Amino acid sequence: MSMQTTMQAATRGRWAIAGIFLANGFLTGSWAPQIPVFLTRLDITKFTLGLLILLFGVGAVMAMTWCGHLISRHGSRTVTRLFGICGSFGLLIVALAPNVPLAAIAMLIFGGSIGGMDVAMNSNAVVVERRLSRAIMSSSHGFWSLGGFAGGALGGYSIQNYGYLPHAIAVTAIAFAVIAFAIRYLVAEDEPQAVEHQKFTLPRHTAVYLVGLMALLTMISEGAVLDWAALFLHQELGADLAVAGLAYAAFSGVMALMRFLGDGVRNRFGAVATLRGSALVAAAGMLVAGLSPSPYLAIAAFAFCGFGIANMVPILFSAGGNQEGMPSGTGMSVVTTMGYSGILVAPSAIGFVAEHSSFGPIFIALSGLLVIVLLMAGLAHRAEFAPEAVPAE
Incomplete structure (x- = not known):
């Protein structure tokens, strides 16, 4: 070919x-x-x-x-x-x-x-x-x-x-x-990645679980905005329901826009640098939202957070699917499972904490989780690209 x-x-x-x-x-x-x-x-x-x-x-x-x-x-x-x-x-x-x-x-x-x-x-x-x-x-x-x-x-x-x-x-x-x-x-892999009778086992590579942990921390933050941002604005910042609903709308709208622009940024600056910058922006947005005295400032902060989070998960998924020494599907399975577990488990845990505290400190703590992703960003180096060899005719 x-x-x-x-x-x-x-x-x-x-x-x-x-x-x-x-x-x-x-x-x-x-x-x-x-x-x-x-x-x-x-x-x-x-x-x-x-x-x-x-x-x-x-x-x-x-x-x-x-x-x-x-x-x-x-x-x-x-x-x-x-x-x-x-x-x-x-x-x-x-x-x-x-x-x-x-x-x-x-x-x-x-x-x-x-x-x-x-x-x-x-x-x-x-x-x-x-x-x-x-x-x-x-x-x-x-x-x-x-x-x-x-x-x-x-x-x-x-x-x-x-x-x-x-x-x-x-x-x-x-x-x-x-x-x-x-x-x-759809494009197919060039050759089978495993023998037919290979049994189901969990990968032994520590790196893929660390990338999965980064996805988990990122998606906990994403899920928190989805489930609790509107309630935070309504109950603690005094916004009416129409204004409170703008929190996730601003977050998701900016996130969708940035995802269409994100590949160009990543191709220019590299996956690790893009992840570091994105995590810094997301952490800053989440911190300002948690400290905000005004619902409109909080909405802007959540939008800024969406600007950062937008490309974090795609980069981490690419890193999971490019782990050395394992099929792409195996690495992807680990990272997606760990990541989406954050969205499944976090809402109820955050709700329990919020009953005994308030949402402001929770969003501040979530900014700390995003800082952890920032510090671990070097582990996403497997998402960098080198030209793939083209099979001979």
Whole structure:
């Protein structure tokens, strides 16, 4: 295969994996407006709803844990295709569940398919990065954010005017169409990464767990803004609900924009320098938010924090997928599982602390976690790029 043909295939693969990220974000974002209907339709308490949502997280982490093993045996393209097609039906399965036991099973399946798809698509993005010898991870996550915004923004209107089930059917059809088209052009690894009968084992490389710890600390901060920023502004800074809602909107909007710009920054300055600068900006934003006496200053600080956090996770995912001496899927599985565990565990822990304290000190403490990532940034050197050798014709 000539270099020109290889680069053309890699370019198509780059846009194909962007479509997969977009569809994954669209499915996830479309679930949020379904939650109020889910609560009333099954006639359950908020506690029961919380347990069902937890099952989504459990399914995601279970799939993430095993996905690296599947990728090492079958390649990221095959596993992305599998979880992508399955994931497109996840929301519809949940919408069709008539009672709590079946809803619990549906949430496990939905979470597992989205979680497995997440690891596989990030692993395939690493393959594309190697083939192109440049970063595409940040903009891929930008497409995820764009899909999530579209799913959340259109979902409420669709459900209110057409009903929850037609909405779920429409989301499924759109996601399936995008995924079915995109998977035709995904890039494959050049050769199998593991022997057929390799058993599932956890990697023994300490470095990948340290990168996973960095992802955990980063995503704890991201999850804290998602779940608690609005309540912080409303209860402690006296903002009304409309203003309080701007906290996460500013954070996520700036984060999505920076993810589309982040690859250019990373390609110019390198992964480690970009991660250090991003962590410094994020820590400063979180610190100012925690100390802020004004809701508008806090909103600006959270936006500044989103400016920093935007490219931290994509860089850490690239570093996880490029660990020396292990398949990309295995490293990606460890880092994504540890990272997303922060979003799953942190909200309840922060809520418990906030009941006995206030949110201000919590956000100040989170800025300290981001400083730790800053100090560990050198461990992300595996996300730097060198040209990949092109196979001879």
